[in-house]
Amino acid sequence: MSYSHYERLTAFDATFLEIEDENVHMHVGAISIFEGGALFRADGGIDFARIRRLAAPGIGRHPRFRQRLEHVPLIGHPVWVDDAHFNLDYHLRHTALPEPGDERQLKRLFGRIMSQKLSLHKPLWEMWFVEGLEGSRFAVITKVHHCMIDGVSGVDLIAMLMDPEAEAEALRAEQAGVSVAHPWLPRPSPTSLTLLADEAKRRVAMPIEVLRAGAAAVAHPNESAEALREGLESLREFLTPGLTGGVTTPLNVDIGPYRRFDWLRLELADVKEIRKKLGGTVNDVVLATVAGAVRRFLEGRGVGVDELPFRAQVPVNIRAAEEHGDLGNRVAILLADLPVSESDPRERYQKVLETMGQIKASHQAKGAELLEKIGDWTAKEFLGALAQITGRQLAYNIVVTNIPGPQFAVSLLGARMTEIYPLVPLFSNQAIGVALFSYDGGLFWGFNADWDAMPDLHDFVAAVQSEFALLRSL
Numbered sequence: 090m091s092y093s094h095y096e097r098l099t100a101f102d103a104t105f106l107e108i109e110d111e112n113v114h115m116h117v118g119a120i121s122i123f124e125g126g127a128l129f130r131a132d133g134g135i136d137f138a139r140i141r142r143l144a145a146p147g148i149g150r151h152p153r154f155r156q157r158l159e160h161v162p163l164i165g166h167p168v169w170v171d172d173a174h175f176n177l178d179y180h181l182r183h184t185a186l187p188e189p190g191d192e193r194q195l196k197r198l199f200g201r202i203m204s205q206k207l208s209l210h211k212p213l214w215e216m217w218f219v220e221g222l223e224g225s226r227f228a229v230i231t232k233v234h235h236c237m238i239d240g241v242s243g244v245d246l247i248a249m250l251m252d253p254e255a256e257a258e259a260l261r262a263e264q265a266g267v268s269v270a271h272p273w274l275p276r277p278s279p280t281s282l283t284l285l286a287d288e289a290k291r292r293v294a295m296p297i298e299v300l301r302a303g304a305a306a307v308a309h310p311n312e313s314a315e316a317l318r319e320g321l322e323s324l325r326e327f328l329t330p331g332l333t334g335g336v337t338t339p340l341n342v343d344i345g346p347y348r349r350f351d352w353l354r355l356e357l358a359d360v361k362e363i364r365k366k367l368g369g370t371v372n373d374v375v376l377a378t379v380a381g382a383v384r385r386f387l388e389g390r391g392v393g394v395d396e397l398p399f400r401a402q403v404p405v406n407i408r409a410a411e412e413h414g415d416l417g418n419r420v421a422i423l424l425a426d427l428p429v430s431e432s433d434p435r436e437r438y439q440k441v442l443e444t445m446g447q448i449k450a451s452h453q454a455k456g457a458e459l460l461e462k463i464g465d466w467t468a469k470e471f472l473g474a475l476a477q478i479t480g481r482q483l484a485y486n487i488v489v490t491n492i493p494g495p496q497f498a499v500s501l502l503g504a505r506m507t508e509i510y511p512l513v514p515l516f517s518n519q520a521i522g523v524a525l526f527s528y529d530g531g532l533f534w535g536f537n538a539d540w541d542a543m544p545d546l547h548d549f550v551a552a553v554q555s556e557f558a559l560l561r562s563l
Contacts, residue, residue, distance in 0.1 A: 092276075095169060105235040112344050114204075119535070122509070123227050153212075159278065173275045184220075186221035189221070190223055191223055198230075229501070339387065345539060352536065355532045356532070357496075379427065379487070380431075400425065401489045405423055427441070489523045490511075494509070495529070509533055521549065
């Protein structure tokens with residue numbers, strides 16, 4: 090039998106392909122702003138050739154960035170195969186703003202780039218290098234399909250391209266006039282028959298695994314009964330809020346394919362000061378700020394909020410320490426009620442603490458993990474259908490995701506990164522998503538919104554600023 094190679098997507102990763110359509114784009118991303126420094130040429134442009142020389146060996150450290158999707162015949166489950174036609178120049182993009190480019194122009198460019206779906210026939214990522222930004226700066230826009238990475242593995246991607254050892258190696262090679270990139274030798278892709286046969290073997294083996302589990306249960310009935318009870322309870326705690334219908338707000342309308350983006354920087358020390366005085370975690374401060382901002386914003390739109398139930402989807406990283414550097418998704422999706430109806434800011438903050446404390450004491454995260462395993466045992470459409478049901482039911486009104494980053498400055502070939510604003514994709518009926526990234530003493534907020542539904546996105550950003558100032562005053 091001839092050698093071939095492929096890797097099967099997990100059910101959770103495949104879900105992001107299932108729920109994608111012409112309006113729902115399932116890529117994550119970020120925009121980073123750099124001081125030009127040594128990367129600027131004499132004519133004021135960035136030295137893109139140096140960046141490319143660094144990126145080639147960096148990308149080579151993760152084979153996934155040179156792989157494309159294939160599908161099991163009849164079954165349709167996606168797998169990763171090496172792309173024999175991989176071309177780095179397709180994925181690394183070099184563009185410019187009309188000088189002097191301001192931040193408003195940069196936000197518009199980012200929104201336009203994120204309005205375009207990734208081609209499913211190529212490796213699912215792009216990286217744009219944008220020059221012409223005022224203040225002798227440039228920007229880097231990353232765009233990667235969610236089936237490939239989550240927020241934490243996205244941080245690993247950034248770290249990979251800004252590895253000081255890789256930079257030093259690239260500089261030494263540049264001075265010596267040689268390339269540090271290894272030749273790309275794609276592994277042979279499997280035939281359709283191989284994919285179908287392997288999937289058949291996998292499905293035949295599933296009942297055997299169930300029988301083995303059953304034998305273990307017979308041998309240890311008390312432990313197995315307790316594990317079954319905990320498993321069912323965790324599933325109930327996870328599914329109940331997800332299948333409970335929510336309330337429509339101006340933030341929950343049918344969306345189109347076009348995006349607008351805005352951002353905000355807060356000082357992490359100020360966030361920690363609130364946490365120290367009022368209790369909780371940095372994420373609790375974030376959720377309380379969002380709750381107050383939503384209240385302000387909806388009141389500005391003329392919406393009655395005093396009796397309004399409002400729920401946030403809060404992805405939580407469950408990646409083990411030894412899994413750092415691995416791509417794919419390792420998150421539990423939690424649903425948290427936000428006290429938007431509470432008018433008193435101190436009481437609103439305390440309700441966030443109570444809600445998050447209850448969620449942490451519950452088995453929601455364990456239920457999410459168990460549901461993912463069930464998805465791997467069943468058809469790929471299972472988790473996708475569940476995600477679409479929760480979307481239609483308005484199980485949550487907003488997504489808020491908080492990604493921890495390095496608390497020290499990083500650089501790209503001597504150019505220091507000063508800011509980074511993440512993007513979380515919009516699901517159906519979700520007009521805005523909020524993503525945060527902590528880096529080098531700052532807490533960077535990225536607001537991704539539907540172009541038509543949120544022409545007043547700047548008002549939402551201003552509401553976040555005002556609510557945060559109010560929390561500080563407490």
